[in-house]
Amino acid sequence: MKIDTPSAHVAERPLRRLALLALLFVLAACVPPAPSLIVTPTAAATATATPAPAGEPAQPPAEPDDPAVYTAALRPEAADEAALAGLTRYRLDVTVAPDLSRFGGSADIRYTNRAGAALDEIYVHLYPNLWAPVMQPGRVEVDGQPVTPRWQRGDFVLGIPLLAPLAPGAAADLHVLFDVVVPEEGVGNYDELAFKDGVLALTHFYPTVAVYDAARGGWQLDRPALQGDVIYHDVSLYDVRLTTADDVRAAATGVELARETSPDGAAVWRFGGGPMRDFTATLSREYEAAAETVDGVTYTSYFLPGDEINGKAAPGIAAAAVELFEAEFGPYPYRELDIAATGTTAGGIEYPGLIVIARDLYARPAGDAGFEMVIVHETAHQWWYGVVGNDQVNDPWLDEALAQYSTYLYFAARYGKQAGEAFLATLDRRWERVERVEKPIGLPVSAYSESEYSGIVYGRGPLFFVALRERLGAERMAELLRRYYAANTWGIAHPAEFEALAEEVAGAPLDDLFDAWVYPP
Ligand SMILES: [Zn+2]
CATH class of the missing domain: 2.60.40.1730 (tricorn interacting facor f3 domain)
Known part of the structure; x- marks a missing residue:
């Protein structure tokens, strides 16, 4: 849901701006500053990037009932x-x-x-x-x-x-x-x-x-x-x-x-x-914009004056994430994905075809992994929340933990195994902050304290998907997520359906895994 700053464990709380910034920088220090984490455009994005047609309507105005x-x-x-x-x-x-x-x-x-x-x-x-x-x-x-x-x-x-x-x-x-x-x-x-x-x-x-x-x-x-x-x-x-x-x-x-x-x-x-x-x-009134079109999707970044460096980097990050998630899960359905700066105290928040990013994050240096993580996490929500819906009030793990797991896949695929492991380490540290309590990840939002919501749903939650992949193997895990996405496109998924599909793909019961991670005893 709203709360996601993968690198900034605490940005999900309504912190005052200065405190948020300070904590974000502390957290950024946790991400290895390896060259592999420096943002570079993907080959595909570079090859096909074209300027967006400024101001050109997608379709002429139509009658109200025109599909x-x-x-x-x-x-x-x-x-x-x-x-x-x-x-x-x-x-x-x-x-x-x-x-x-x-x-x-x-x-x-x-x-x-x-x-x-x-x-x-x-x-x-x-x-x-x-x-x-x-x-x-x-x-x-x-x-x-x-x-x-x-x-x-x-x-x-x-x-x-x-x-x-x-x-x-x-x-x-x-x-x-x-x-x-x-x-x-x-x-x-x-x-x-x-x-x-x-x-x-x-x-x-x-x-x-x-x-x-x-x-x-x-x-x-x-x-x-x-x-x-x-x-x-x-x-x-x-x-x-x-x-x-x-x-x-x-x-x-x-x-x-x-x-x-x-x-x-x-x-x-x-x-x-x-x-x-x-x-x-x-x-x-102050928005500036930068856009690029990759593979039929136009990515437009709306940012505020002074934020040009990250504002202009945002479309490339989102495009790289979409390219990976399409390969992993299935197609992104919309012609556009906008990235807009707002004054939210969350790191970012997802909406269909639009993600908003906390204005504070744009102050981070060029190539900052934390800024990239937030964009990737919110982009992953286009698959988990947007196309495949879930009850975000009572089953937040279905979209939040999957968005975190997807972000892990992104860092590992784009920057290599070490970057993937560095991201997993940030998840572990989130969980560590609630003393690795083995609280189920599958509870309603209201069942968690503020720190537990971050530590369990955003930290322990994606680690469950890592454990599930270890059980299934990488290939069958990928098959599971592709089938889950296809079967629930435009619908609302429930935990029992996810588990049933996982067991079908595994060809074996997975009660022990779901009991250990997801459900209350
Ligand atoms: Zn989220």
Whole structure:
């Protein structure tokens, strides 16, 4: 989820900037400064890098129900395979105040009942209220009729009553007006939704339909802990209109379909994309950008003045990670991957087709392994969290520990065995900081203290995957992850399914391994 600074064990805590920087440098000293860790572009990236077509829309604006609005974000081969039918469709129309201090607008959500039983209500999360009561819903309608929603879980969940039971396969249209005052600096989880360092991070900022899982009690409404990632979403389709001041630059999930200037001089952006597990944008008047296109994917880095060295290195790192993870796990589906600096107190946070990196990390020297680790970890989340979803509140190990294991594969493949072992040593040190307690890695976020969440899920967690590889052998481990990725593309995976597949690939029971590492006794 949000919390990842592989080299900076502590960056997952909401530390003040100076403390964070100091700790990051301490941690960087733990990474062997071997020449093998110096960043150099890969041969493939060098050979095929071309400048991004600046300002050119991916597709011309299309009619609202044109599937091209959604598939525009997909690489052609992924667009062929993506099943869009039945996915929740969001049309967001949001206006951001010129000073970036508040925003508001409407969410039109077409929800198709895939629950297998009739539904009387649909639940939406109002994530901004997790941090502070900053989000106020206005008028709520169902199929054009005003309704009175019910608050659940404080002001974090809204239950929207339907006019009549919604049969399986039938769809309802929700219309929700909302207004958000952007939280002040320092509020809540990692300052994820905030205006800091001149950047407005618009994250989990709109009413979001909860996951319905009949096998696990229906609507999944657990309130997230004050650490870790907060969201648990189905992949959905997005058609987003964003109105901002004309001098603002935006990084966003999906692709930019159009950018026009309104009669009063505002910029009106249209973004489309899907299947995606969320829609996120970061806005700043100060952003500079650098882009390169490798193998049909455009990597654009949005960074702040003074951060040019690492800002310009970011696309090459992300491209190298995507190249490796495609070879290891399967294809990256989107045409773009943006890397954007924000004021988050986590090292980085993952979103579909967009990763944000803590602005502080850009101050590190050229070729810094810690900066590289964060980009690689967040890029790995495109596979684990993005395409293959999981319950990030209750099963954080499925994406976090796998993202860490993937980062290990990256360092070993790109810089050699010694660099891989150096990364494994950082995992071991994370675990060491909680005295190598053999706490299961498979618990909900709320079951861990702050230090345990880092030490167990990010430290012991990836070491479980290393142990699993020792049991299976490298070849079958690679087969397991490829099959896991293919079988759960655009879906939500659960630990039992991962274990069952691992046992199938192993051709033998693995209870002893899962009991020793993953599950509580
Ligand atoms: Zn992570």
